[in-house]
Amino acid sequence: MSFLPLNPGTDFIVNSEAITATLWSGTVPTLATYFTSSTQEASSAGNYYLNVYQTASSETTAEVQFAIAYANKQGSGSALYNGAVGGNSFTKTLYGQYRTLVLGDENADFNFGGVTQSDFYVLSIDRTRYKEKLFPGTFNLQLSGSGRTLELTDDSKDIASVNFNDAGRVFQIVSGSNGNAYEGNGYTDTSGSYGLFLPDIGTIILNAAALDLSAANGGIGLNTTRVSNGSTGVNNTRFFAHISGAASFSLNSEETISSNFAFIKVPNSEMNYSENPSFISSSTGEILYLDEGFNFNPRTYATTVGLYNPNNELLAVAKLSRPIPKDFTKELAIRIKLDF
Amino acid sequence: MGYLNNTIVTVDAILTKKGRELLAQGAGAFNITQFALSDDEIDYTLYNPTHPSGSAYYGEAIENMPLLEAFPDETQIMKYKLTTATRGTYILPFIASVAGNYKIVQANSQTITPTTSRGGSLGNVAETYSFTLSDVRLYSTINIVGGPTDQPSTVNVAQEIAASLGTNVSRTYVGTGITVTATSTNVLFGNSTSINSLLIIQGNTSGTRLQVPITISKSA
Numbered sequence: 114m115s116f117l118p119l120n121p122g123t124d125f126i127v128n129s130e131a132i133t134a135t136l137w138s139g140t141v142p143t144l145a146t147y148f149t150s151s152t153q154e155a156s157s158a159g160n161y162y163l164n165v166y167q168t169a170s171s172e173t174t175a176e177v178q179f180a181i182a183y184a185n186k187q188g189s190g191s192a193l194y195n196g197a198v199g200g201n202s203f204t205k206t207l208y209g210q211y212r213t214l215v216l217g218d219e220n221a222d223f224n225f226g227g228v229t230q231s232d233f234y235v236l237s238i239d240r241t242r243y244k245e246k247l248f249p250g251t252f253n254l255q256l257s258g259s260g261r262t263l264e265l266t267d268d269s270k271d272i273a274s275v276n277f278n279d280a281g282r283v284f285q286i287v288s289g290s291n292g293n294a295y296e297g298n299g300y301t302d303t304s305g306s307y308g309l310f311l312p313d314i315g316t317i318i319l320n321a322a323a324l325d326l327s328a329a330n331g332g333i334g335l336n337t338t339r340v341s342n343g344s345t346g347v348n349n350t351r352f353f354a355h356i357s358g359a360a361s362f363s364l365n366s367e368e369t370i371s372s373n374f375a376f377i378k379v380p381n382s383e384m385n386y387s388e389n390p391s392f393i394s395s396s397t398g399e400i401l402y403l404d405e406g407f408n409f410n411p412r413t414y415a416t417t418v419g420l421y422n423p424n425n426e427l428l429a430v431a432k433l434s435r436p437i438p439k440d441f442t443k444e445l446a447i448r449i450k451l452d453f
Numbered sequence: 454m455g456y457l458n459n460t461i462v463t464v465d466a467i468l469t470k471k472g473r474e475l476l477a478q479g480a481g482a483f484n485i486t487q488f489a490l491s492d493d494e495i496d497y498t499l500y501n502p503t504h505p506s507g508s509a510y511y512g513e514a515i516e517n518m519p520l521l522e523a524f525p526d527e528t529q530i531m532k533y534k535l536t537t538a539t540r541g542t543y544i545l546p547f548i549a550s551v552a553g554n555y556k557i558v559q560a561n562s563q564t565i566t567p568t569t570s571r572g573g574s575l576g577n578v579a580e581t582y583s584f585t586l587s588d589v590r591l592y593s594t595i596n597i598v599g600g601p602t603d604q605p606s607t608v609n610v611a612q613e614i615a616a617s618l619g620t621n622v623s624r625t626y627v628g629t630g631i632t633v634t635a636t637s638t639n640v641l642f643g644n645s646t647s648i649n650s651l652l653i654i655q656g657n658t659s660g661t662r663l664q665v666p667i668t669i670s671k672s673a
Binding site: 115116117118119121122279313375377379382383384385386387389390391393396397399400401402403405407408409412413414415416417418419420421422423424425426427428429430431432433434435436437439441445446447448449450452453 | 462464465466467468469471472475476484485486487488489490491492493494495496497498500501502503511512515516517518519521522524525527530531533534535536538540541542543544545546547570571583592625627639643655656657659660661
């Protein structure tokens with residue numbers, strides 16, 4: 114008898130494990146070098162967003178880390194789609210896109226820590242980087258400004274309960290580090306919080322009005338352009354300069370990996386003989402080493418575990434790292450990880 | 454004070470080709486219900502029951518050997534299973550009544566009815582066998598004798614070939630005997646005059662296993 118049954122109630126278990134990792138290419142904890150691509154900037158996509166790479170975009174190792182976009186409710190800050198038709202522009206499209214995605218209500222406005230604003234910047238993290246979701250409490254972004262470097266984080270460690278909107282969990286972005294505000298709630302005095310941290314969609318929304326404030330008032334003097342039918346992409350480029358100027362952006366990803374385990378248990382009386390041709394004589398079927406009493410005290414060496422369906426078809430196989438001895442005095446317990 | 458029990462070994466499993474095929478089919482086709490252990494790669498002649506250092510060293514040449522990674526081809530792994538027998542057993546069953554290899558000309562049939570011998574005067578083990586054909590496309594008819602009631606005795610080969618999608622071509626059938634007819638079509642031959650394949654016979658009670666080469670020859 115070579116097969117032993119597995120009990121579906123006791124021999125299988127599903128285990129979920131949260132895996133966190135640095136976000137950036139090369140697994141560096143802090144992204145310190147920032148590059149854009151003139152080709153991407155000049156393309157039609159460049160009207161909407163600016164891709165940021167960890168190395169020169171011409172390098173073979175260049176990978177998009179995140180994209181910068183500017184959104185405006187009135188459509189200011191970029192050229193109109195058609196100069197002869199007022200209203201719709203690239204920034205207005207982006208505003209509507211994120212309003213639908215985050216607020217889920219075409220009549221709602223973005224509210225940053227109690228203050229309603231009509232424009233914002235978006236850092237959209239590349240999906241390959243964040244895998245499943247961003248890890249709250251690890252967001253640390255520095256922005257250079259005249260007279261100061263602003264340090265931003267999410268408020269995940271300061272709040273008692275998590276808020277949710279149409280994009281899942283939402284945290285306010287505050288002045289601070291590692292999920293804690295430096296002082297008070299970490300907001301600006303007049304423009305609310307610095308933005309919204311949306312870990313479940315890999316998106317960071319930054320309050321343009323807060324960043325426009327002077328250094329004395331908590332901002333970086335970003336000077337966002339809100340000219341109607343103005344130049345496209347100016348705000349993206351300007352914001353990029355403040356990120357690359359400080360050169361410090363750290364953030365981790367979080368991923369839940371579910372694994373199936375099967376527990377193999379072999380009683381002492383089972384599987385102590387082998388059909389291995391070197392275990393028996395091919396002509397007579399006699400066990401080797403009979404003179405040494407191997408038939409009463411046989412010893413086998415398991416090297417492989419096979420998992421079968423009821424038709425005896427081999428579905429999965431696991432190799433042991435070394436042969437494991439088995440005899441009438443030993444029981445085996447092997448845990449098989451099934452990550453398919 | 455004591456040491457923690459470290460006798461539980463953890464290993465990662467990989468899917469075989471058959472496992473991948475059934476996982477892709479979904480709808481409960483992938484259903485692990487039993488397991489077996491094998492000692493592939495082990496050469497028991499390295500076991501030395503006369504080792505001068507004593508019994509703790511009998512298996513030293515085996516126990517420290519490095520093992521290869523798993524092969525995903527289900528016909529190339531789990532070849533030699535560990536099996537259970539009454540303590541004191543000195544003869545293990547082995548498959549008999551099967552030729553060392555078979556040569557079948559196109560459109561001709563071959564019947565294989567193995568027996569499991571316990572050697573000498575101990576007689577045979579009455580059991581069913583798992584017949585694994587390495588490439589179902591090489592046959593036009595497959596008939597099984599003595600199989601379970603939910604398995605048709607005449608296999609719908611065309612359906613099996615269609616289900617294989619040209620990649621997962623091995624098939625396992627359970628019974629006491631098998632009759633195959635070599636395909637009469639020439640598509641798989643290309644410029645060759647013969648195709649080599651395998652039949653693996655596994656005793657479902659004894660665990661004994663035999664691998665038989667089958668050569669399909671193109672008719673003149």
